[in-house]
Amino acid sequence: MPASDMTVPSSVQPPQRVLLGPGPSVIDPAVLSALARPTLGHLDPAFLVIMDEVRSMLRRVMGTENELTFPMSGTGSAGMETCLVNLIEPGDSVLVAVNGVFGTRMAEVARRAGAEVTTVEQTWGRSFSADELRAGAGGKSFKLLCIVHAETSTGVLQDLVPARAVADECDALLLVDCVTSLGGHTLHLDDMGVDAAYSGTQKCLSCPPGLSPISFSPRASAVLAERRTPVQSWYLDLSMISNYWGSDRAYHHTAPINMLYGLHESLRLVLTEGLEERIARHALHARALVAGLESMGLTPRVAADERLAPLTAVAVPDRARAFLLSQFSLEIGGGLGPMAGNTWRIGLMGAGATRHSVTLCLAALRAALTEQGQDPGVDPLLAAGATYAS
Amino acid sequence: MPASDMTVPSSVQPPQRVLLGPGPSVIDPAVLSALARPTLGHLDPAFLVIMDEVRSMLRRVMGTENELTFPMSGTGSAGMETCLVNLIEPGDSVLVAVNGVFGTRMAEVARRAGAEVTTVEQTWGRSFSADELRAGAGGKSFKLLCIVHAETSTGVLQDLVPARAVADECDALLLVDCVTSLGGHTLHLDDMGVDAAYSGTQKCLSCPPGLSPISFSPRASAVLAERRTPVQSWYLDLSMISNYWGSDRAYHHTAPINMLYGLHESLRLVLTEGLEERIARHALHARALVAGLESMGLTPRVAADERLAPLTAVAVPDRARAFLLSQFSLEIGGGLGPMAGNTWRIGLMGAGATRHSVTLCLAALRAALTEQGQDPGVDPLLAAGATYAS
Numbered sequence: 125m126p127a128s129d130m131t132v133p134s135s136v137q138p139p140q141r142v143l144l145g146p147g148p149s150v151i152d153p154a155v156l157s158a159l160a161r162p163t164l165g166h167l168d169p170a171f172l173v174i175m176d177e178v179r180s181m182l183r184r185v186m187g188t189e190n191e192l193t194f195p196m197s198g199t200g201s202a203g204m205e206t207c208l209v210n211l212i213e214p215g216d217s218v219l220v221a222v223n224g225v226f227g228t229r230m231a232e233v234a235r236r237a238g239a240e241v242t243t244v245e246q247t248w249g250r251s252f253s254a255d256e257l258r259a260g261a262g263g264k265s266f267k268l269l270c271i272v273h274a275e276t277s278t279g280v281l282q283d284l285v286p287a288r289a290v291a292d293e294c295d296a297l298l299l300v301d302c303v304t305s306l307g308g309h310t311l312h313l314d315d316m317g318v319d320a321a322y323s324g325t326q327k328c329l330s331c332p333p334g335l336s337p338i339s340f341s342p343r344a345s346a347v348l349a350e351r352r353t354p355v356q357s358w359y360l361d362l363s364m365i366s367n368y369w370g371s372d373r374a375y376h377h378t379a380p381i382n383m384l385y386g387l388h389e390s391l392r393l394v395l396t397e398g399l400e401e402r403i404a405r406h407a408l409h410a411r412a413l414v415a416g417l418e419s420m421g422l423t424p425r426v427a428a429d430e431r432l433a434p435l436t437a438v439a440v441p442d443r444a445r446a447f448l449l450s451q452f453s454l455e456i457g458g459g460l461g462p463m464a465g466n467t468w469r470i471g472l473m474g475a476g477a478t479r480h481s482v483t484l485c486l487a488a489l490r491a492a493l494t495e496q497g498q499d500p501g502v503d504p505l506l507a508a509g510a511t512y513a514s
Numbered sequence: 515m516p517a518s519d520m521t522v523p524s525s526v527q528p529p530q531r532v533l534l535g536p537g538p539s540v541i542d543p544a545v546l547s548a549l550a551r552p553t554l555g556h557l558d559p560a561f562l563v564i565m566d567e568v569r570s571m572l573r574r575v576m577g578t579e580n581e582l583t584f585p586m587s588g589t590g591s592a593g594m595e596t597c598l599v600n601l602i603e604p605g606d607s608v609l610v611a612v613n614g615v616f617g618t619r620m621a622e623v624a625r626r627a628g629a630e631v632t633t634v635e636q637t638w639g640r641s642f643s644a645d646e647l648r649a650g651a652g653g654k655s656f657k658l659l660c661i662v663h664a665e666t667s668t669g670v671l672q673d674l675v676p677a678r679a680v681a682d683e684c685d686a687l688l689l690v691d692c693v694t695s696l697g698g699h700t701l702h703l704d705d706m707g708v709d710a711a712y713s714g715t716q717k718c719l720s721c722p723p724g725l726s727p728i729s730f731s732p733r734a735s736a737v738l739a740e741r742r743t744p745v746q747s748w749y750l751d752l753s754m755i756s757n758y759w760g761s762d763r764a765y766h767h768t769a770p771i772n773m774l775y776g777l778h779e780s781l782r783l784v785l786t787e788g789l790e791e792r793i794a795r796h797a798l799h800a801r802a803l804v805a806g807l808e809s810m811g812l813t814p815r816v817a818a819d820e821r822l823a824p825l826t827a828v829a830v831p832d833r834a835r836a837f838l839l840s841q842f843s844l845e846i847g848g849g850l851g852p853m854a855g856n857t858w859r860i861g862l863m864g865a866g867a868t869r870h871s872v873t874l875c876l877a878a879l880r881a882a883l884t885e886q887g888q889d890p891g892v893d894p895l896l897a898a899g900a901t902y903a904s
Contacts, residue, residue, distance in 0.1 A: 130574075132785045133567040135544070136775045139560055140552045148771060151553045154525070159772055160550040162530045163541045163722050165845045170529055177523040184520075197724070198588045198749060201767040205749045233748045326768055332553050334587070334724060334770030356746050358623045359588060359595045375850070377591040378716055380724030381538060382549055383773065385526045395522045455555045460765070 141449075143476060144485050145457035146276050146435055146469045147304070148326035148333050150476030155331050158389035159382050166379045174388055175369060175379075181391035182337050185329075185399060186302075186321065187312030192340040192362065194369040195325070195387055197380050200303045203322030203336025205233050206360040207299055211268055211320060211344060213353050214238030219266040219294065221252050221287070225277035225460045226301050230270045237356060242266070248462055249278045249437070251430040254286030261294050267347075269296040274305035276327075277460045279426045279437035279469065281309065288317040297344055303327055306337065307394050308406040308434035308473055319344040325383075328406065328434050330474025331390035334383045390474075406433040409477045412511040413470065416486040416504030420493065425467055434473045439466055444492035452488045482508050531839075533866060534875050535847035536666050536825055536859045537694070538716035538723050540866030545721050548779035549772050556769045564778055565759060565769075571781035572727050575719075575789060576692075576711065577702030582730040582752065584759040585715070585777055587770050590693045593712030593726025595623050596750040597689055601658055601710060601734060603743050604628030609656040609684065611647060611677070614638050615667035615850045616691050620660045627746060632656070638852055639668045639827070641820040644676030651684050657737075659686040664695035666717075667850045669816045669827035669859065671699065678707040687734055693717055696727065697784050698796040698824035698863055709734040715773075718796065718824050720864025721780035724773045780864075796823040799867045802901040803860065806876040806894035810883065815857055824863045829856055834882035842878045872898055 143150050164171040175194075183193050196203050208230065212218060218239040220231040223246035234241050244260020246252050252271070261269075269291040273282050284300065291298040297319035305311050308328030313321055319341040326333035340348070340362070348362055355361040359377065367374040394402055410433035414424055417438055425437040437459070445468065448454045459467030472481055486504040493500040533540050554561040565584075573583050586596050598620065602608060608629040610621040613636035624631050634650020636642050642661070651659075659681040663672050674690065681688040687709035695701050698718030703711055709731040716723035730738070730752070738752055745751040749767065757764040784792055800823035804814055807828055815827040827849070835858065838844045849857030862871055876894040883890040 132782050133571070133778070135782065136548055136551055136564050136778050138552045138554045138564070138775070141554060141558065143553065143555060145555055147768060148553050148555060156550040156552070156772075158526055160546040161526055162528045162546070163533065163538050163716075164528045164531060165533060165535055165538060166723070168531065168839070168845065174526050174528070181523070198592065199767045199770060202588065202749045205747065209747075229748070236744055236746050236748055324768070326553075332770065332772040333556070333768040334773055354626055356626050357595065357599075358619070358626055359592045360749075377589045378537060378714070378723040380589060380722065380773070382546075382722040382776075383724055383770070385528070386772075388523070388526050392522050392525065449558070455558065 139453055142454045142481065142484060144471050144481055145455045146471050147324065147473065149330050149471055149473035150481070151330055151332060152390070152393055152475045154393065155386050155389045158385040161385050163381050166381060167373060167375065171381065172373065174384060178384060178388050178391065179369065181395055185307060185391055185394050186337065186339050188314045188339050190313065190339045190341055192345050192366055195335040195337045195384070196360065197377065198336055199333050200322065200324030200336050201229070202360065203324065203338050204230060204301065205357065206338055206362065207320045207322050208233045209237045209357050209360055210348055210355050210362045211297065211299065212237040212239045213351060215240060216267040217242065217265070218268045218270060219244065219261055219296065221246065221257060221260070221271040223250060223252065223278065223280060224248050224272065224275035226272045226275060230301065234270065249280060249425050251280050251282045252286065254289055257286060257290040258293065261290060264294065266294045266296040268299050269294060270299045272301040273311065274302060274309060274432050274434070276304045276435060278463065279432045279435045281430050281432045284316045284318065297347065304432065304434055307402060309432070310403055313339055325387055325390065328473045329390045329394065331386045334380060335387050406472065406477045409472045409479065409482050410436060412479070412482045412508040413472060413485065415511045416482065416508035419502050419504045419507035420490060420500040434471060434477070436470045437463070437467050438470065440468050444496060447492045447495060448488050452484070454484060454488050479512065529843055532844045532871065532874060534861050534871055535845045536861050537714065537863065539720050539861055539863035541720055541722060542780070542783055542865045544783065545776050545779045548775040551775050553771050556771060557763060557765065561771065562763065564774060568774060568778050568781065569759065571785055575697060575781055575784055576727065576729050578704045578729050580703065580729045580731055582735050582756055585725040585727045585774070586750065587767065588726055589723050590712065590714030590726050592750065593714065593728050594620060594691065595747065596728055596752065597710045597712050598623045599627045599747045599750055600738055600745050600752045601687065601689065602627040602629045603741060605630060606657040607632065607655070608658045608660060609634065609651055609686065611636070611642050611650070611661040613640060613642065613668065613670060614662065614665035616662045616665060620691065624660065639670060639815050641670050641672045642676065644679055647676060647680040648683065651680060654684065656684045656686040658689050659684060660689045662691040663701065664692060664699060664822050664824070666694045666825060668853065669822045669825045671820050671822045674706045674708065687737065694822065694824055697792060699822070700793055703729055715777055715780065718863045719780045719784065721776045724770060725777050796862065796867045799862045799869065799872050800826060802869070802872045802898040803862060803875065805901045806872065806898035809892050809894045809897035810880060810890040824861060824867070826860045827853070827857050828860065830858050834886060837882045837885060838878050842874065844874060844878050869902065
């Protein structure tokens with residue numbers, strides 16, 4: 125190899141971005157600081173205390189008493205796969221509601237786990253009614269009904285009441301993707317009758333990506349206990365992993381110690397703020413953002429009554445994203461699938477759901493529109509300000 | 515819930531341990547510092563540069579030109595599963611060499627991937643000769659021969675020359691676990707003819723756990739391209755993940771950004787020190803440790819010619835571990851499987867492979883033996899010192 129290829133890169137010095145895309149979100153400095161604390165062994169008594177605190181706080185944030193509640197050692201998609209491969213045995217019938225990328229992904233993962241998958245489709249950007257889900261079920265029984273609470277690809281919030289009702293009609297467990305809703309929308313797994321849920325850390329919890337909190341109800345846990353075949357994934361096999369997170373402390377794999385310090389800190393921040401206060405904060409700043417967008421003639425892609433607070437999709441040209449990043453070090457997201465090239469996704473999540481973020485985002489978008497020769501009209505900060513004043 | 519349960523725990527303040535177990539190992543402060551740098555989006559141009567640097571450095575540390583070389587978003591066991599589920603299709607014949615926990619695990623993961631698994635067994639604490647592997651193969655062909663380069667459960671180093679030779683005789687790809695050898699023992703994937711390898715970050719690379727570097731040779735990559743069935747794991751499907759790490763930059767899952775900063779820094783430290791120098795350092799301090807142990811009558815479990823440098827297994831009572839942790843904040847590992855309760859595992863890995871660690875470990879062990887009423891004889895630091903002087 126020539127000597128010129130043998131140089132060693134410098135240490136990473138990432139620019140300080142304002143992360144207002146679909147995640148990762150703005151990270152609180154206290155969480156970053158926690159990541160850098162001294163590494164412990166995964167069976168160190170001091171680490172076991174940290175694990176117990178993470179589980180306990182996670183239960184409070186997820187609104188559940190479920191014993192089987194802990195973060196998986198992978199990102200949100202690992203949590204999705206964990207739920208599906210543990211609950212599905214080859215040949216099981218599964219109903220998946222698809223109205224975006226993540227419903228599509230659930231159907232694909234379920235097929236790979238050997239399920240007979242029935243999908244019920246909805247236009248991207250819309251949520252499902254009970255009747256729509258019921259029509260998709262077609263009067264049949266299913267082992268699982270899978271649905272996305274907060275579709276990160278479109279910004280749609282799904283009411284879980286009709287989902288639970290139809291799951292009951294189908295004798296199905298209800299599996300919910302709450303990656304973008306946990307800590308930013310009302311989500312109480314026990315009250316809502318959710319049997320299995322997975323989330324991510326890099327959205328409304330404002331922790332870097334790398335872990336996926338999951339929770340299984342007693343009914344879902346009973347399904348695990350009654351499996352006739354081994355879980356196809358050893359790494360994601362909950363029967364073994366729950367022995368590490370539970371009282372046995374049996375070694376399964378080496379937990380990502382420092383990432384768990386970060387999650388611990390981010391859960392602390394959620395509970396210190398108060399879950400209801402945090403959810404109200406997400407709602408407030410989303411309203412102000414939308415007011416500002418609409419004042420510039422930018423219409424959200426999702427109707428007000430099924431719109432996510434942490435993530436707003438708007439129909440605008442894609443090329444302004446690079447302008448925002450280069451001029452303002454401000455990241456927002458592009459569209460996925462059928463929304464690629466015609467939709468922006470603006471996230472106000474966790475530590476990023478602030479008036480400062482709204483102000484910065486609206487002002488930068490106004491500049492981007494102006495730079496592209498569009499007339500954004502009135503100053504959007506005034507419309508946003510009116511929301512805050514009301 | 516009673517108010518007393520609603521308190522929020524304090525921020526984590528982990529004690530400063532000296533991690534001389536089987537991993538996680540002592541972490542360089544520069545790596546911890548890198549973890550806490552500002553989070554970037556997973557498609558940020560500045561992050562893509564970091565990804566490219568990680569891949570490039572990883573190739574140098576693994577001794578390969580393999581295009582498909584990057585860290586998986588999970589711990590070492592996720593890397594193991596990645597290699598197996600991508601290379602195996604249902605019904606494939608796989609030969610697994612088992613002489614410890616991790617060979618056992620490979621066989622189990624391969625079975626769950628649908629392979630017809632043949633195991634060849636060796637006494638725990640011994641490596642395999644070509645004849646032993648050949649006898650296990652029984653003249654049959656296999657798609658894969660799976661073997662552990664550095665058995666973390668026993669401290670055994672496996673010569674890969676006979677493994678490659680027998681793999682050739684079986685028409686098999688050679689899959690190697692190098693979790694505990696990468697960065698601490700000579701390992702040159704291309705020269706050694708390794709087709710697929712996985713490792714971990716928390717051993718000789720001295721980065722916290724959470725990522726698993728993998729590498730696939732062109733021959734192994736061709737097997738991926740020719741699959742007839744989808745990979746059973748979506749999260750670990752290399753055909754999609756390589757589109758994110760490669761030039762397409764296609765979103766698959768949100769990469770664990772800050773963990774990758776840590777790995778970037780730890781690879782930098784390996785290359786700055788020099789790979790050969792680092793391997794020689796591991797060898798030197800392992801020799802000094804063994805000299806000190808032997809001077810106290812503690813005999814390594816593995817013969818000198820097949821003993822790992824980064825991990826030394828010694829036959830001593832288990833209960834002194836708690837004494838070392840409580841008195842000296844010094845972590846060493848217990849035994850696993852048939853070695854539980856009768857073996858300690860002492861790791862001198864990465865930033866932990868120093869004379870300071872050897873001194874601390876030997877002095878603390880001497881105190882532990884004395885505290886248990888044994889006579890450790892001469893001061894082990896003198897024997898270790900003689901190694902350093904020679």
